[in-house]
Amino acid sequence: MLKKITIQADQRGLLFHKGSYVKKLMPGTYHYIMWSQSSVVVLNIADPFVVAGKDLQLFLHDDNLVQELEIVRVQDHEYMLHYEEGQFIQLLKPGVYAYWNVLKKHTFLHADIRKPELPVEVNRSLLPKLTAYVQGYEIASYESGFLFYDHVLQRELSPGKYYFWRGPVSTVVKTTDVRQLQMDLIGQEIMTEDKVTLRLNFVCQYKIVKPLRALEMKSFDDQIHIQLQLILREYVGNLKLDDLLKKKEDVASFVLSRLREKGEEYGVQFLNAGVKDVILPGEMKDILNTVLLAEKKAQANLITRREETASTRSLLNTAKLMDENQTLFRLKELEFLEKICEKVGSISLTGGGDLLERLSSLIGEKKAASK
Structure with missing residues (x-):
């Protein structure tokens, strides 16, 4: 008895004898004795070349078969993008792949993931399909970015979107805000020279002009904050309370000038500074209010006496004139x-x-x- 096998035009057959591959069979009809140890595996040439339970290397010695196959080898440090007739199909990980080249044209784009930045040849519209293999960073228009590979600085990045392969190289993008920034010191307790403890609310505007310098400093904002505190304490601690209240506007000028001396060290341009509030203890406010009230009463009495004296002098002058005329x-x-x-x-x-x-x-x- 014979066993009949028909291979269609969009198919190929693989002949095996006693489990070993023999040759490729083209479309047609084939007959085999039922009890023979030969078998045929029929494959659709529209699908990838895959034989269940068999390694691809078993078939690569057949030159006749290899002529109809596109063999792709993806190295350990590579990803490969697979296209059929110009349309993206899939991303291939390291390994060996085979595709029939009879019905469809297959093209492949190699990507060396030791160089993490996504090649320009990769269409950005494919990114939603590559989220498992690609990480993205966005740098806003008011930011400056810096690219690091394995914690080593590579270059500065301008505003925009950047994409990198997830691979053996660790990729990090750090950003710095280069807009005008503001730092507020709220309720800073400082003792004056005459031992009066008061609280200051102070504000400072600045702009980072050397973003890399700011990134190189640990806890950059905290260091600016502490520097501002120290300068305030230095100035206020050398003044008595009355002098401080009289020279409140001078505090900002002093602090700003001292901050600008440190600008190069921090990579910062300090733009403006000022005292928002001076908050005194409750008993000190009562004392100052009493003093102020007494001063105002004394000024009022002085003005009253001046007016009375002027009025009396005017009457005297009038009386003299009338006596003479x-x-x-x-x-x-x-x-x-x-x-x-x-x-x-x-x-x-x-x-x-x-x-x-x-x-x-x-x-x-x-x-x-x-x-």
């Missing part, structure tokens, strides 16, 4: 009469003469009586 005295009388008339509803006079003469005579009689 009868016409002026007469005008002053008429002025007083005018004021009296403004406040009197009606005036009754008896006797002859006009109103002005009668009033004048009344004033004259009163003067004579008073003498």
Whole structure:
């Protein structure tokens, strides 16, 4: 009895005898005796060349078979991108692969993962399919980035997106914010020269101009913070409370000048500084309020006395003028009469003469009586 095997046009057959590979079979019909120890494995040439339970190396001695195969070897330090007819299919890890080259054109892109940066030939639209093998970093427009391989600096990176293979080389991108930054010192307790403990709220604006220098310093922000504290304590500790309150604006100038001396060391440009608040202890505020109230009362009394003195001096000068000038005295009388008339509803006079003469005579009689 014969065993019939048909191989289609999109297939190939692999003939085995007693389990060993013999040759490739082209499309057609084949007959074998049922009890023979020959067998045929039929493969679809649209699929990768894979024979279950058999290593690829067993077939590579057949030149006739190898002519229809694309053999791909991926080294331990490589990834390979597999394309069929220009379309991405998969990423190949280290190993040996074979694909039929009869129906489809296979192309491959080698990537040496000892050089972590993703080659420009890799289309960025494929990245969602490569997330297990690729890591990405994004540097914002206000940042400066630095690339490290195995903790060794490689180069500075400008703003943008960067992608690297996940492989034997450790890749890290560190960023530094190069915008204008602000540091606030809130509630700094400082003792003045006269042993008054107060609290200061201080603010400082700065900009990092040497990003790499900032990265090289451990706890960069903390070091700036401590430096600012030390300079504040140095200045305030040499002043008495009254002097500090009078020279509050000078604190910022002193601190800023001292910070700028340290700018090169930190890779920082210090732009501005200022005291936001000076907070005194409760009892000290009460004392200062009492002193202030007393000062204001003294100033008010002084102003009152000055006004009284000026008014008295003015009256004395007026009296001297009227004593020396009868016409002026007469005008002053008429002025007083005018004021009296403004406040009197009606005036009754008896006797002859006009109103002005009668009033004048009344004033004259009163003067004579008073003498």
